[in-house]
Each structure stands twice: as C-alpha cells, then as structure tokens.
Amino acid sequence: MLGSSRRPTSIAVLTSGGDAAGMNAAVRAVVRTGISAGLTVYAVSEGFQGLVDGGDCIRRITSDGVGGILQRGGTVLGTARCQEFRERDGRRRAARNLAELGIEALAVIGGDGSLTGANQLCTEWPELLDELADRGELDREIADARRRLVLVGLVGSIDNDMAGTDMTIGADTALHRITEAIDAIQSTASSHQRSFVIEVMGRNCGYLALMSGIATGANFVFLPESPPDDGWPDTMAEALKAGRAIGRRSNIVVVAEGARDRHGEPITAQQIRNILEEKLGEDTRVTSLGHVQRGGSPSAFDRYLSTVLGFAAVEKILSSPDAEPQLIGIRGHQIISSPLMQNVETTQSVAKVIAEHDYERAMEIRGGNFRNSLDLIKMMVQAQPHETAPEERRLRLAIMHAGGPAPGMNTAVRVAVRVGLDLGHTMLGIRDGFRGLVEGNFTMFEWMTVSSWVANGGAELGSSRFLPDESNLDAIEQHITEQELDGILMIGGFTGYSGAYLLRQAAATRPALSIPIVCLPASINNDLPGSELSVGADTALNSIVRDVDKIKQSAVASQRTFVVEVMGNQCGYLALMSGLATGAERVYLPEEGITLRDLQVDVEALSAGFTRGKRLGLVIRSEKADEVYTTSFIKALFEREGGDLFDVREAVLGHVQQGGSPSPFDRIQATRLASSSIRRLIDVANLTEPTGLMAGLRHGKVHFTPLNDLPHLMEPDARRPRRQDWLDLRPLAVVMAGRSTPATG
Numbered sequence: 029m030l031g032s033s034r035r036p037t038s039i040a041v042l043t044s045g046g047d048a049a050g051m052n053a054a055v056r057a058v059v060r061t062g063i064s065a066g067l068t069v070y071a072v073s074e075g076f077q078g079l080v081d082g083g084d085c086i087r088r089i090t091s092d093g094v095g096g097i098l099q100r101g102g103t104v105l106g107t108a109r110c111q112e113f114r115e116r117d118g119r120r121r122a123a124r125n126l127a128e129l130g131i132e133a134l135a136v137i138g139g140d141g142s143l144t145g146a147n148q149l150c151t152e153w154p155e156l157l158d159e160l161a162d163r164g165e166l167d168r169e170i171a172d173a174r175r176r177l178v179l180v181g182l183v184g185s186i187d188n189d190m191a192g193t194d195m196t197i198g199a200d201t202a203l204h205r206i207t208e209a210i211d212a213i214q215s216t217a218s219s220h221q222r223s224f225v226i227e228v229m230g231r232n233c234g235y236l237a238l239m240s241g242i243a244t245g246a247n248f249v250f251l252p253e254s255p256p257d258d259g260w261p262d263t264m265a266e267a268l269k270a271g272r273a274i275g276r277r278s279n280i281v282v283v284a285e286g287a288r289d290r291h292g293e294p295i296t297a298q299q300i301r302n303i304l305e306e307k308l309g310e311d312t313r314v315t316s317l318g319h320v321q322r323g324g325s326p327s328a329f330d331r332y333l334s335t336v337l338g339f340a341a342v343e344k345i346l347s348s349p350d351a352e353p354q355l356i357g358i359r360g361h362q363i364i365s366s367p368l369m370q371n372v373e374t375t376q377s378v379a380k381v382i383a384e385h386d387y388e389r390a391m392e393i394r395g396g397n398f399r400n401s402l403d404l405i406k407m408m409v410q411a412q413p414h415e416t417a418p419e420e421r422r423l424r425l426a427i428m429h430a431g432g433p434a435p436g437m438n439t440a441v442r443v444a445v446r447v448g449l450d451l452g453h454t455m456l457g458i459r460d461g462f463r464g465l466v467e468g469n470f471t472m473f474e475w476m477t478v479s480s481w482v483a484n485g486g487a488e489l490g491s492s493r494f495l496p497d498e499s500n501l502d503a504i505e506q507h508i509t510e511q512e513l514d515g516i517l518m519i520g521g522f523t524g525y526s527g528a529y530l531l532r533q534a535a536a537t538r539p540a541l542s543i544p545i546v547c548l549p550a551s552i553n554n555d556l557p558g559s560e561l562s563v564g565a566d567t568a569l570n571s572i573v574r575d576v577d578k579i580k581q582s583a584v585a586s587q588r589t590f591v592v593e594v595m596g597n598q599c600g601y602l603a604l605m606s607g608l609a610t611g612a613e614r615v616y617l618p619e620e621g622i623t624l625r626d627l628q629v630d631v632e633a634l635s636a637g638f639t640r641g642k643r644l645g646l647v648i649r650s651e652k653a654d655e656v657y658t659t660s661f662i663k664a665l666f667e668r669e670g671g672d673l674f675d676v677r678e679a680v681l682g683h684v685q686q687g688g689s690p691s692p693f694d695r696i697q698a699t700r701l702a703s704s705s706i707r708r709l710i711d712v713a714n715l716t717e718p719t720g721l722m723a724g725l726r727h728g729k730v731h732f733t734p735l736n737d738l739p740h741l742m743e744p745d746a747r748r749p750r751r752q753d754w755l756d757l758r759p760l761a762v763v764m765a766g767r768s769t770p771a772t773g
C-alpha cells in the first residue's frame with residue numbers, strides 16, 4: 029500500500045462530544061509534541077462539524093497558539109454534536125477536507141460516540157477517497173497518495189466510563205466539583221439535621237456517584253450497575269434512622285442519574301426524597317448538581333493526565349502508523365495503548381447488560397476496584413458495626429501518625445477505625461506521633477468518633493516529627509505491654525517509616541516490641557518507598573496549581589518572570605508535577621541539582637523569549653533543589669541579567685501546601701490504602717512471626733513491601749526513594765514548555 033509504514037508528517041487534533049475539563053491540556057500536549065517532532069499540526073474547531081465544514085475550521089496551529097489554555101475549563105476548540113458526520117456523505121466531505129490539506133493522522137478527544145465516529149472515518153478512508161476521485165471532487169493523484177488515516181483516541185468524558193483506561197479526561201475535575209458541593213451541603217445539612225438527596229451525572233456509569241460517596245462519607249448511594257435489593261425504601265430508611273439514633277447530624281444520599289431498581293425502573297432523587305419524608309418524617313431537600321459538574325478549571329490530575337496522554341498519542345502515531353486505531357489510556361502511572369474499537373465495544377456493552385438487568389455482568393466489566401469500592405461504602409455507611417466476632421481473637425490495634433501533616437490522614441484513620449471495628453477488633457489511637465507512644469498518650473475509638481473526619485484537613489490525632497531513639501525504648505515497651513497492643517498502623521511520612529523500622533529492629537532483643545507494624549504512605553512530598561503515590565500529594569498539587577494560576581493572572585500586562593518555590597523536601601515530585609500542570613518553562617529539582625551553567629542557559633532563554641514578545645515567565649524551584657542557588661539567589665540573578673527586558677518576583681508558597689481539605693483523589697486513595705492496610709495488619713497480627721510492612725500503590729493497585737527493605741529502597745545520601753517512576757516524565761516537561769516559543773502557559 030502506498031505510503032504505508034512511512035510516518036505521518038501532519039496531524040489534526042479535535043475535541044468532540046460532551047466537553048470535559050482537561051481537553052485543552054490534551055490539545056496543547058498534542059500540538060506541542062507534534063511540533064517538537066517536526067509535524068505540521070492542525071486544530072479543528074467544533075468537533076466533527078469542523079471536519080465536515082472545512083475552511084477556517086481546520087487551521088494550522090503553532091506552539092504559541094495553545095499558550096494560556098492549560099488552566100481553562102471546557103474546550104477552546106469547541107465541540108458540537110454533528111448529525112452529518114453520522115452519514116457517509118458527511119464523512120466523505122470530511123475526508124476531502126483532510127486529504128486536501130495533506131493531513132495524515134487524527135487525534136480525537138471525546139467520548140465513545142466520538143471515537144466510534146472517528147473509527148468509522150478511518151475504516152472507510154480509502155473508499156471515501158476513491159469515491160471523491162471518481163466524482164471528480166479530489167485529484168486522483170492525491171487520492172492515490174493518501175491511502176491511510178492514522179487515528180488515536182483519547183477519552184474525554186466526565187463519567188470515567190471507558191474501558192482501556194483507569195481514568196478519563198475530566199472525571200477527576202468532576203469529582204472535585206461534586207465533592208466541593210457535597211462538603212458544602214454537608215455543613216448546612218448537619219446544622220439543620222436535614223437529609224439531602226444529591227443527583228450526580230452518570231447514565232450507565234456509577235463512577236461519580238460511588239467515588240463522590242466515598243470521598244464525602246455519604247450515607248447511601250444508588251448506582252446504575254448495582255441496583256438495591258427489593259424493599260430498598262425500608263432498608264434505606266432503617267439505615268438512616270439508625271444513624272440518627274447514634275448521633276449522626278446529617279444524611280446524605282447520592283444518586284446517579286441512571287440509577288434504577290432490580291427491575292430496571294428508574295430510581296429518582298424526587299422519589300428518594302418522598303420516601304425519606306414519609307418514612308423518617310424529616311425535612312429532605314434535593315440538589316441536582318447538573319452542569320456544574322462539567323465546568324471549571326481542570327484539576328491538577330486532569331492537567332497531568334491530559335498532558336501525558338496527548339504526548340503519548342503523538343508518540344504512538346509516529347511509532348506505529350500502521351497499527352489499527354488505538355486508544356491511549358492510563359493504568360496507575362503507566363501509559364497504555366490498546367485497540368480503540370475493542371474498548372468502545374466493551375464500554376457500550378455495559379449499557380446493554382444493564383438494559384438486560386444483568387447487573388452481575390455489569391459489575392464484572394467495571395472491574396475489581398469498582399466492586400471493592402462499593403463493598404467498602406456499604407460497610408462504611410452502617411450506622412454502627414454489626415455484632416461480629418472476629419474470626420480469630422479480638423485484637424487491640426493502634427493507629428498513629430508521624431511526620432508533617434498530609435491532607436487525607438483523617439480520611440485514612442476514619443476508614444481504618446471503621447474497618448477494624450467492623451471486623452470485631454478494638455481500635456485505639458496514639459496521639460502526637462511517637463511522642464504519644466513514649467508518653468502513653470492513647471485514645472479509644474468508637475464508630476462515631478471518626479464520623480465527620482472524612483473531609484477534614486490536618487491530623488485530628490496529632491502528629492509530630494519526633495523520632496524515638498534507644499533511650500525511649502523502655503517507655504515504648506512499657507506502653508505497648510500495658511495497652512496489650514497487637515499491632516500498629518502508622519499513617520505518615522518518612523519519620524514514621526524510620527520510627528517503625530527502629531521498633532522492628534529493636535524487637536530482636538525486646539520481645540515486648542515484637543508486634544506487627546504497617547506503614548501507610550501519607551506525605552505531600554511523595555517521597556516514600558514502596559508506593560508510586562502517597563496520600564496528601566494530590567491535595568498539595570492542587571493547592572500549588574491554584575496559587576500559580578492566580579500568580580500568573582496577576583501579571584497579565586507586565587513582562588515578568590516568577591520564580592515559585594514549592595515544598596517537597598529532597599524529592600522533586602511536587603515541583604515537576606506542578607510544572608507540568610501550570611505550564612512552567614523550567615523546573616529545578618533536587619534530583620538534578622542546579623549548576624551555574626543551567627542558570628546561564630535559562631536566563632538567556634528567558635531574555636530571548638522576552639525579546640521576541642513573551643509577556644510572562646514561570647520557573648518552579650523545589651525547596652531543596654540546591655543549597656547555594658536558592659530561590660532568592662535565582663530571583664536576584666534573573667533580575668540583574670534580565671535588565672530592562674523583564675522583572676522578576678519570587679513566591680514561596682509555604683505551608684498552604686500542607687493544609688486544606690483533602691482532594692477527592694487523596695480521599696479515595698486514603699480509603700483504599702487504609703482499608704487494605706488494616707486488613708493486612710489483622711492478618712499478620714494473627715501470625716506467630718510479626719512483621720513490618722509498607723503499604724503502597726503500584727500500577728494503581730495496593731501492594732505491600734517488607735519494612736526491612738527500607739534502607740535499600742532509599743537513596744544513600746538523600747531522603748527519597750531510589751526508584752521514582754515519575755522522573756520518566758522529565759523529558760515531557762521540556763517538550764511541553766515549548767521552549768522555543770515566545771509565550772508561556
């Protein structure tokens with residue numbers, strides 16, 4: 029076939045279907061990666077309508093053309109539902125417009141409908157060109173030369189309803205909107221002791237309802253995939269009544285718009301409200317969140333996700349031009365690529381099996397995480413634990429923090445306490461980290477102690493950076509013995525890991541210390557071994573991104589460079605990720621250090637940029653990137669060297685990064701990690717040989733690493749893990765900065 033195996037030289041990008049936050053970041057990534065690979069890049073406005081109409085709707089675009097769009101919600105390219113594209117005539121016109129411009133590849137960002145349409149175009153492509161040539165609407169020569177249209181799909185959909193990727197573009201931002209709204213409603217609901225029914229989007233997919241339910245501690249959820257058993261009105265009313273009886277001040281019911289009962293009859297928010305008013309005699313209000321869920325500036329995760337997917341999409345087009353159309357997705361931190369139509373078909377089959385009332389199959393297709401989350405929420409919403417006798421003996425388990433506060437710590441404690449109690453064990457808290465263990469500062473947890481903890485920032489239990497040493501071991505031994513502890517769950521940062529390691533080592537000679545310990549990674553720095561992500565990092569990233577967006581806006585009219593210092597200790601995760609999410613042109617990381625040569629090159633690049641008309645510069649420096657070249661030093665250097673071309677301001681973001689209500693992602697990860705960690709602690713506490721473990725996420729799944737490995741997993745001279753997969757994103761940050769361009773963002 030003519031042209032086969034040759035890499036495409038031009039590409040067009042479009043957004044289609046429902047808009048989703050992050051689409052702009054994906055467009056920006058496709059454009060900048062394409063241009064840096066030497067491709068001619070076109071942007072198509074108004075989705076498939078633009079392809080059909082051609083003309084001004086398909087424009088060449090430069091790196092600058094996608095500046096300043098990263099932080100914008102929706103899609104700046106526009107999107108439209110296009111009836112004509114469903115017909116062959118429409119697609120033929122689209123083919124002609126593409127072929128005439130010599131466009132050989134298409135990156136489509138949309139939902140399953142859009143991806144189906146794009147695939148159709150791609151499949152029919154050679155025939156469409158022949159038809160055009162036969163009708164005299166396209167040069168035969170052009171038709172013969174362009175026998176192939178390479179297609180990659182990225183899923184833009186707030187529902188997170190697509191096979192082939194763990195997350196779709198826009199879903200995390202939608203969860204932010206929903207979580208903010210439910211948190212706000214929660215406070216008014218508990219003030220008035222009211223019940224609220226909240227309707228969220230999701231016709232055939234309960235992801236948003238389920239995850240927002242987990243993230244907000246909702247008291248009942250209704251999903252399309254898992255209808256409640258018959259008699260649900262009574263079950264729901266009883267459960268909510270029982271909650272009130274033991275002191276719960278608010279009732280929140282989350283219902284997906286496509287929720288239904290076992291017979292396929294819709295369950296609506298109004299219907300739930302009527303049932304609650306009748307059976308509970310309570311003032312009940314309905315809030316339908318509607319289009320608020322789609323809107324607003326994309327979350328840090330959506331900006332990151334879209335950026336890596338856009339980058340990978342162009343790489344795929346260049347590396348495998350002859351492959352069948354691919355869908356680019358993410359699994360954990362890994363980018364994956366799989367046949368587009370296979371994923372579309374799997375996705376569409378869920379709607380089909382739901383329509384056939386085959387809910388078991390629907391849950392199977394959704395996968396393990398979805399089912400586990402549903403089981404977890406069912407357990408969490410119980411008013412109090414059922415009278416379970418533990419399978420083996422009743423254990424006394426303690427939870428503690430250590431290290432700096434990380435948003436999500438409280439969420440993790442809440443889940444661990446309730447899972448532990450639900451399994452029939454006694455749950456205690458140790459206050460203020462290892463200091464509390466040395467001083468014997470314990471507290472007893474009841475089911476309702478942690479009732480409102482899910483959304484609280486900080487650490488209700490208290491934390492400290494105090495690290496015990498030999499001199500504290502007698503006291504620790506005494507308290508562990510007195511309290512008859514069978515295990516400890518440490519939810520915290522490196523101080524906690526080091527303290528736990530020390531206790532485990534000391535156990536060799538002090539049998540009373542010989543109890544199992546599980547460490548759960550919670551640190552905004554994301555500098556802990558055994559996990560690709562720690563709880564708190566996502567909230568910190570969102571906080572940085574919000575602040576940097578504002579800082580950038582403050583400088584719209586001036587020629588100014590900002591040097592922003594972010595936290596991270598000796599780990600550059602927050603700096604690199606926030607750089608990617610805010611469009612910084614340079615990030616300085618402790619992993620790389622800073623040289624005078626770097627600074628010289630960077631200041632020259634900035635000067636050259638401002639000379640060409642650039643208005644804003646953004647540099648992010650991790651707080652410990654270099655001992656000598658501090659943020660103030662860099663600011664002073666740039667200011668001097670920038671002369672009249674630009675001025676420089678520094679912004680040290682400081683402790684705001686550690687605070688605030690946890691992001692939905694942190695709440696969800698905290699929930700998953702805490703549930704698995706406490707179960708694992710219970711398992712190992714029943715073994716004769718106690719052990720220490722580090723919980724973590726790898727490829728999006730919870731796994732455990734022996735605590736004994738801690739020293740080998742860390743850099744010898746720095747407080748960060750030897751293996752940091754996120755560093756693979758370094759080259760991408762350079763491409764995204766679009767360094768040769770006059771505008772940043």
Ligand code: ADP
Pocket residue numbers: 044045046076108109110111113114115138139140141142143144145146148
């Ligand atoms: P989403 O992409 O969000 O699922 P839609 O289902 O509305 O949104 O699809 C968006 C557009 O994709 C439609 O307006 C239409 O132009 C095109 N499209 C959808 N399904 C098909 C199809 N089967 N064949 C051709 N085009 C399609």
